[in-house]
Amino acid sequence: MILYLVKRLAVLVVSTAVAGVVVFGFMALLPGDPAEIALGVNATPEALEELRRQFGTDRPAAAQFADWFGGLAQGDFGTSYVTSSPIGPQVADRLGVTVTLVLGGMVIALLIAVPLGVFAAVHHRDPLGAAISAASQIGIAIPAFLAGILLVFVFAVQAQALPSGGYVPFAESPGEWLRGLLLPWLSLGLVQGAVLTRYVRSAVLDVMREDYLRTARAKGRGRMGALWRHGLRNASVPVVTVLGLQLATLLIGAVVVERVFVIPGLGDLLLNGVAGRDLLLVQGVVMVLVVAVLLINFVVDVAYAALDPRLRGAR
Numbered sequence: 001m002i003l004y005l006v007k008r009l010a011v012l013v014v015s016t017a018v019a020g021v022v023v024f025g026f027m028a029l030l031p032g033d034p035a036e037i038a039l040g041v042n043a044t045p046e047a048l049e050e051l052r053r054q055f056g057t058d059r060p061a062a063a064q065f066a067d068w069f070g071g072l073a074q075g076d077f078g079t080s081y082v083t084s085s086p087i088g089p090q091v092a093d094r095l096g097v098t099v100t101l102v103l104g105g106m107v108i109a110l111l112i113a114v115p116l117g118v119f120a121a122v123h124h125r126d127p128l129g130a131a132i133s134a135a136s137q138i139g140i141a142i143p144a145f146l147a148g149i150l151l152v153f154v155f156a157v158q159a160q161a162l163p164s165g166g167y168v169p170f171a172e173s174p175g176e177w178l179r180g181l182l183l184p185w186l187s188l189g190l191v192q193g194a195v196l197t198r199y200v201r202s203a204v205l206d207v208m209r210e211d212y213l214r215t216a217r218a219k220g221r222g223r224m225g226a227l228w229r230h231g232l233r234n235a236s237v238p239v240v241t242v243l244g245l246q247l248a249t250l251l252i253g254a255v256v257v258e259r260v261f262v263i264p265g266l267g268d269l270l271l272n273g274v275a276g277r278d279l280l281l282v283q284g285v286v287m288v289l290v291v292a293v294l295l296i297n298f299v300v301d302v303a304y305a306a307l308d309p310r311l312r313g314a315r
Contacts, residue, residue: 008301012294019290020069027283028061034081037277055081068283077284082276087284090269095288097167098265101184101258102250108189109196109246116193117200118232124205133201139194144253148187148260155183165262184261188253192246199242203235210234237304244300248293 035051036043043051052058056067071078077087116132123129156164162183168176255267262268266285273281 012298023287024065082278094266094269104185105188109192112193113196117197120201121204136194136197144191145256151183167263203238207235240303
């Protein structure tokens with residue numbers, strides 16, 4: 001198990017380094033000079049040269065990458081080209097909001113997917129099981145931002161029960177913080193819950209056809225008892241794969257949902273950086289999102305080892 005974790009950690013470190021090179025390379029290929037963006041088109045060549053020296057963009061690309069990536073390892077994202085303010089504190093503040101949004105959406109998705117997926121699998125020949133399967137297909141076809149708009153129309157415009165947007169920090173008012181996040185959580189969780197329901201149903205159906213489950217039922221256990229005691233752990237292995245992918249999808253999908261509900265998360269910061277041509281800010285936020293996806297994959301690999309003993313003993 002320890003050797004397995006060491007290998008996965010090594011893969012994580014190498015993947016992070018490669019991702020840093022790719023992100024830096026793509027941003028370097030984008031047209032535009034940060035000095036010209038900051039000073040405007042009427043700036044003198046001398047002023048441009050001086051600002052490039054202050055920004056460090058007059059140095060070779062390898063030196064710029066070494067400084068930027070080395071700073072990231074120490075939590076230093078650099079200074080914004082546009083606002084001249086440190087990027088790290090901005091990213092840290094927005095990251096907490098985005099993580100809260102994503103985790104809340106995933107909790108709702110799991111609360112929907114696990115019971116409905118298991119029920120749809122156990123009762124796959126019944127009309128109610130077929131109805132759940134059909135409803136999940138419809139849910140998959142609805143994008144998260146459209147679900148958010150529909151939820152705003154129903155609960156904010158028509159019922160006037162929840163706010164249509166905005167964000168109140170938890171420290172200021174826990175109640176308003178919760179009310180402001182309910183609709184964003186639902187818009188993410190309902191769509192991802194529909195996707196996960198299909199996978200949970202498929203995984204449980206596969207397990208129900210296995211010989212060991214038939215043996216357990218032959219020994220006197222009921223269908224749900226045998227599934228609970230012997231089947232759900234095996235069914236969870238393929239679901240964990242999809243869960244990791246969906247969590248990464250939620251993280252990226254939160255960029256759009258934050259815009260719909262006017263939530264100051266990483267997605268809002270990223271779009272503002274793109275609109276303002278703040279390339280260093282965009283570069284830092286993109287790298288944070290990439291590292292988050294890599295960390296999710298690492299956690300999924302560790303979960304594999306916890307769920308499947310064969311991986312812990314594999315050479």
